[in-house]
Amino acid sequence: MDQIINKLSVIDFSFILIIVAKILLLVVLYQVVKKYKPAWLMPVRVLACVMIMRVILFENPLAWYIYNHTLDPEVVGWRQSSVLYDNFNQFKSNQEVEFLAVGSSQTGAIYDVSVDSVASKLQVKSLAGLGPVDLYMYRENIVESNPENVLLFLSEFDMGRYPSLEAIKLSPNLGLKFPEIFMRIREDFPGDETNNILKEMFFGEIFPEYKYSYIFKGYLDQFTGKQVVMPNLESQVDDDNYFENQLSQLKVAVQEENLEINFRYLNDFISYLSDHDINVLVIEGQYHPFGYSNKNLALQEKVRSQLTDLQAQYSNLTYVPKTETIIFTIDDYDDAYHVNKQAAAKFTRSVINSLDKFGTGTH
Incomplete structure (x- = not known):
């Protein structure tokens, strides 16, 4: 109760x-x-x-609360499930929040809002697989949350992956700005797959029944016994093989050619927040120590250099290398991407207590 x-x-x-x-x-x-x-x-x-x-x-918080608590993420999909929770949060009072951490499931894992003295300062907006293109798609939604500061946790893993265009279909409705976004996405990601995704986005703008059809399909699949129609690898292999596959993905998915497009969208996101007088703190992201290859480390230096350049460009941006925060160890990880609760509590206290030292938006 x-x-x-x-x-x-x-x-x-x-x-x-x-x-x-x-x-x-x-x-x-x-x-x-x-x-x-x-x-x-x-x-x-x-x-x-x-x-x-x-x-x-669709137009009341109870519906989204029920969907989020009764649909299995492995049935509807992890991004889809996190959208259900995020849509419930849209009905919360938009009182000014000091710090809003935005990012992928990694961001959801590294911040523990239950830590003493943090809950009143920090909120977390975590969507599975969220990347720089998603940040741009959610920019107005993020500003509407009324944060003073936005915290990002970004590494070469985020900036070096090819954007998941399938996920943008679930972004907040664009309204009159849809034609502008339509043309930009089609220009940046040419191809038949993009055209089909944009058509689905268009129908989703008009018909929420289509946009959120995975809700009804999810209930049908659960009712008919298809408990896992989108099984994750963890449910199919043992723990060691699952972990090794994650490490492989960390090394394979990160490619230098993806930096340009991701930094372009990150730049536009930061610029938009700058126009709304919102500070941005980019904390260098981390993942399991076993996930770093020579290629990843070389790309890491390029990402650091570009983030440093962005900091010089925007007065509202502060970039914090991981050497100035807590560097996670092997024992801090539950898998290759996500830290455990103990590490999250430690990291949360460290970041919140060090914000004055970082000087968000005042460099």
């Missing part, structure tokens, strides 16, 4: 006013059509049913 009360206490109930406004609009529309155009009553009734179903399915 206490957990439910805590969840309710942070909800911004202004969404109810929007729902009431829609109901009143439907009532007025129905009465006008009934009086002057009775032949149009059936389309109005259909419109009313669609709007009511969307309110029930």
